[in-house]
Amino acid sequence: xxxxxxxxxxxxxxxxxxxxxxxxxxxxxxxxxxxxxxxxxxxxxxxxxxxxxxxxxxxxxxxxxxxxxxxxxxxxxxxxxxxxxxxxxxxxxxxxxxxxxxxxxxxxxxxxxxxxxxxxxxxxxxxxxxxxxxxxxxxxxxxxxxxxxxxxxxxxxxxxxxxxxxxxxxxxxxxxxxxxxxxxxxxxxxxxxxxxxxxxxxxxxxxxxxxxxxxxxxxxxxxxxxxxxxxxxxxxxxxxxxxxxxxxxxxxxxxxxxxxxxxxxxxxxxxxxxxxxxxxxxxxxxxxxxxxxxxxxxxxxxxxxxxxxxxxxxxxxxxxxxxxxxxxxxxxxxxxxxxxxxxxxxxxxxxxxxxxxxxxxxxxxxxxxxxxxxxxxxxxxxxxxxxxxxxxxxxxxxxxxxxxxxxxxxxxxxxxxxxxxxxxxxxxxxxxxxxxxxxxxxxxxxxxxxxxxxxxxxxxxxxxxxxxxxxxxxxxxxxxxxxxxxxxxxxxxxxxxxxxxxxxxxxxxxxxxxxxxxxxxxxxxxxxxxxxxxxxxxxxxxxxxxxxxxxxxxxxxxxxxxxxxxxxxxxxxxxxxxxxxxxxxxxxxxxxxxxxxxxxxxxxxxxxxxxxxxxxxxxxxxxxxxxxxxxxxxxxxxxxxxxxxxxxxxxxxxxxxxxxxxxxxxxxxxxxxxxxxxxxxxxxxxxxxxxxxxxxxxxxxxxxxxxxxxxxxxxxxxxxxxxx
Amino acid sequence: xxxxxxxxxxxxxxxxxxxxxxxxxxxxxxxxxxxxxxxxxxxxxxxxxxxxxxxxxxxxxxxxxxxxxxxxxxxxxxxxxxxxxxxxxxxxxxxxxxxxxxxxxxxxxxxxxxxxxxxxxxxxxxxxxxxxxxxxx
Numbered sequence: 001x002x003x004x005x006x007x008x009x010x011x012x013x014x015x016x017x018x019x020x021x022x023x024x025x026x027x028x029x030x031x032x033x034x035x036x037x038x039x040x041x042x043x044x045x046x047x048x049x050x051x052x053x054x055x056x057x058x059x060x061x062x063x064x065x066x067x068x069x070x071x072x073x074x075x076x077x078x079x080x081x082x083x084x085x086x087x088x089x090x091x092x093x094x095x096x097x098x099x100x101x102x103x104x105x106x107x108x109x110x111x112x113x114x115x116x117x118x119x120x121x122x123x124x125x126x127x128x129x130x131x132x133x134x135x136x137x138x139x140x141x142x143x144x145x146x147x148x149x150x151x152x153x154x155x156x157x158x159x160x161x162x163x164x165x166x167x168x169x170x171x172x173x174x175x176x177x178x179x180x181x182x183x184x185x186x187x188x189x190x191x192x193x194x195x196x197x198x199x200x201x202x203x204x205x206x207x208x209x210x211x212x213x214x215x216x217x218x219x220x221x222x223x224x225x226x227x228x229x230x231x232x233x234x235x236x237x238x239x240x241x242x243x244x245x246x247x248x249x250x251x252x253x254x255x256x257x258x259x260x261x262x263x264x265x266x267x268x269x270x271x272x273x274x275x276x277x278x279x280x281x282x283x284x285x286x287x288x289x290x291x292x293x294x295x296x297x298x299x300x301x302x303x304x305x306x307x308x309x310x311x312x313x314x315x316x317x318x319x320x321x322x323x324x325x326x327x328x329x330x331x332x333x334x335x336x337x338x339x340x341x342x343x344x345x346x347x348x349x350x351x352x353x354x355x356x357x358x359x360x361x362x363x364x365x366x367x368x369x370x371x372x373x374x375x376x377x378x379x380x381x382x383x384x385x386x387x388x389x390x391x392x393x394x395x396x397x398x399x400x401x402x403x404x405x406x407x408x409x410x411x412x413x414x415x416x417x418x419x420x421x422x423x424x425x426x427x428x429x430x431x432x433x434x435x436x437x438x439x440x441x442x443x444x445x446x447x448x449x450x451x452x453x454x455x456x457x458x459x460x461x462x463x464x465x466x467x468x469x470x471x472x473x474x475x476x477x478x479x480x481x482x483x484x485x486x487x488x489x490x491x492x493x494x495x496x497x498x499x500x501x502x503x504x505x506x507x508x509x510x511x512x513x514x515x516x517x518x519x520x521x522x523x524x525x526x527x528x529x530x531x532x533x534x535x536x537x538x539x540x541x542x543x544x545x546x547x548x549x550x551x552x553x554x555x556x557x558x559x560x561x562x563x564x565x566x567x568x569x570x571x572x573x574x575x576x577x578x579x580x581x582x583x584x585x586x587x588x589x590x591x592x593x594x595x596x597x598x599x600x601x602x603x604x605x606x607x608x609x610x611x612x613x614x615x616x617x618x619x620x621x622x623x624x625x626x627x628x629x630x631x632x633x634x635x636x637x638x639x640x641x642x643x644x645x646x647x648x649x650x651x652x653x654x655x656x657x658x659x660x661x662x663x664x665x666x667x668x669x670x671x672x673x674x675x676x677x678x679x680x681x682x683x684x685x686x687x688x689x690x691x692x693x694x695x696x697x698x699x700x701x702x703x704x705x706x707x708x709x710x711x712x713x714x715x716x717x718x719x720x721x722x723x724x
Numbered sequence: 725x726x727x728x729x730x731x732x733x734x735x736x737x738x739x740x741x742x743x744x745x746x747x748x749x750x751x752x753x754x755x756x757x758x759x760x761x762x763x764x765x766x767x768x769x770x771x772x773x774x775x776x777x778x779x780x781x782x783x784x785x786x787x788x789x790x791x792x793x794x795x796x797x798x799x800x801x802x803x804x805x806x807x808x809x810x811x812x813x814x815x816x817x818x819x820x821x822x823x824x825x826x827x828x829x830x831x832x833x834x835x836x837x838x839x840x841x842x843x844x845x846x847x848x849x850x851x852x853x854x855x856x857x858x859x860x861x
């Protein structure tokens with residue numbers, strides 16, 4: 001039972017450590033991958049900087065958990081605060097678009113490509129990090145908050161499950177998918193954070209839990225680690241490779257389609273030889289310089305001849321004024337004359353308001369100022385493109401670095417990670433380019449939901465298992481307490497206190513409070529008159545101080561014995577050297593002795609006896625025991641304290657005085673807070689028994705036991721504590 | 725109160741205080757000396773018997789719970805001593821119960837006073853012991 005307890009405590013202690021290691025690895029791995037420039041495509045078309053924030057949060061959480069488990073004071077509280085603060089800042093940044101040193105281009109990218117942006121830093125992740133940070137802070141500041149820590153940790157884990165399930169299938173078809181969708185590593189990371197925190201809380205909640213209680217958390221940890229490894233190494237990598245291949249194929253197809261769409265009309269327009277306009281007849285107004293071109297090409301419309309007469313100063317530009325059909329030229333005339341080939345006028349909204357119009361024009365002949373123009377509409381030539389584009393790709397077509405066609409939210413000057421940029425082969429001196437970027441639905445359409453479903457299901461099962469084992473443990477403890485109550489061994493199990501026990505407890509408490517009160521009253525009486533010879537105020541003050549100290553000592557014992565909010569809530573176990581702790585207690589007793597006529601001596605058999613204990617609680621326990629022995633030691637004697645290695649598994653501490661021995665049966669009663677006076681009429685002294693009982697309970701909390709014996713005269717208190 | 729104290733001071737008793745609780749025994753002795761009594765202190769039963777060999781108190785104030793010899797045993801021993809037959813034995817206890825009181829009377833105590841002490845009652849008892857004294861069983 002004992003070794004089992006120690007083992008389970010160690011295992012529960014281990015779970016957060018494993019989680020911490022996993023988190024740190026995950027976070028560092030992400031950061032390294034990001035730094036090495038494998039691009040956002042490593043996980044998703046995510047925003048690298050934000051992915052970096054998430055990774056940093058993972059590293060911080062991992063380190064904080066590690067430190068929390070190793071027991072380095074309040075450091076986890078600080079780091080927990082940092083994690084929560086980081087998450088809040090990032091969310092603020094989302095809302096206010098504050099520049100936090102993240103690449104400004106990335107931020108604009110976020111604004112313009114909302115769906116992609118939210119994938120990387122969705123509210124689920126942010127909330128989870130706020131919760132995780134708070135949990136760490138709580139666990140770091142006070143073990144009393146362990147329950148809150150466990151609950152919040154469980155909530156973080158649940159959010160991780162939600163993130164996984166939401167991202168997997170159900171929400172994929174909706175517009176708001178981005179709000180809940182997170183990348184798999186992030187979701188797995190959240191789960192690990194949650195489980196680690198929950199286990200850390202669990203350990204602080206129940207220092208002496210049994211094997212079945214740690215089995216579930218360990219199972220969860222192992223499951224997560226295994227599935228995480230599978231996702232990481234296998235399925236996810238496979239998925240990504242497949243996505244890369246799909247992206248390459250589609251990019252190729254689209255570039256061919258775009259090229260053909262543009263090259264055809266250009267070649268068609270090139271076929272037309274120049275025909276001079278009919279000569280103007282004298283006396284009649286000159287005809288419009290715009291003439292319809294004969295013939296027809298699919299996807300090409302409004303094909304025209306435009307004759308540009310020169311103005312009085314020889315410039316064609318002035319002659320163009322007033323010709324409404326030529327508005328689209330907008331000062332490009334000079335460029336046109338210089339380039340002598342097809343140039344682009346830029347996108348113009350069509351009559352219907354949909355798509356784009358590209359006007360291609362060229363000089364009709366070397367020495368002329370006439371133009372041939374043709375209008376390509378987005379809804380005609382590019383009609384075939386949506387078939388390719390609808391499946392998750394955003395496209396921009398550029399001519400001479402100017403966007404002429406755009407599908408989706410992509411921006412040419414700020415392409416998203418994972419994009420492809422490739423030149424288009426088209427006739428003429430103008431340079432043509434195309435940028436293709438994957439959208440989240442391309443990833444979604446090609447993602448396998450199976451791993452997430454398996455992970456989610458196994459986690460739900462593990463959580464259920466945890467809940468069931470906890471319920472079973474509660475039932476078991478209740479049964480044991482009841483059993484002990486029936487056997488009349490109420491020792492440290494305060495909840496089983498019966499009415500008779502309560503009466504005896506109150507009687508004992510009354511006795512222990514009345515003694516110091518009586519002394520205080522005597523001193524008050526003395527102070528009311530003239531001080532007797534040989535009595536000075538300093539002596540009276542010393543007496544009063546001792547009584548107040550005694551009252552506080554009694555109240556400490558009462559607090560350590562209370563059923564609710566007792567020392568169990570404060571336990572924070574760590575390895576410590578029993579010898580040095582006892583030495584501290586003995587030194588304190590000798591320097592702040594209630595009596596000057598007795599002294600405590602210490603003998604340490606083995607230099608290092610390591611036990612897992614809460615230092616403060618264990619110190620209090622030994623303080624109570626030693627104080628009891630000192631209080632009953634005859635004047636001029638000493639109380640011998642000995643720390644022994646014990647039988648290997650358990651260390652022994654003996655505290656022996658040379659006071660009167662005990663009557664048969666007294667030893668057992670001595671350690672019960674209910675011994676009272678009624679039952680112990682005839683026993684030599686009952687003072688300090690509350691503190692003694694409190695010590696017994698504190699020792700039991702550490703898996704040890706206290707016994708009393710009076711063989712060979714005097715009273716010997718023996719403490720057995722499990723060694724680490 | 726002050727009047728009573730003054731009265732007691734003028735007619736001092738010989739008192740023995742027995743209590744292993746040193747601060748209580750010492751502070752009670754101070755208070756009683758202040759009132760003009762002659763007080764001796766013993767911290768356990770054996771010490772008390774030693775004092776009684778040379779000192780003949782009119783009143784013994786004795787805690788019931790003592791290490792070694794209990795207050796009850798001490799009272800029985802005192803009652804067996806013929807020189808002490810007129811002495812007034814007052815038991816002191818921090819615990820109040822009918823059972824304790826009966827037990828104390830059986831052992832030979834005249835009264836049982838509860839801690840903290842009712843000072844006026846103590847003064848009255850001491851005054852009575854001074855003028856009439858004796859066992860009141």
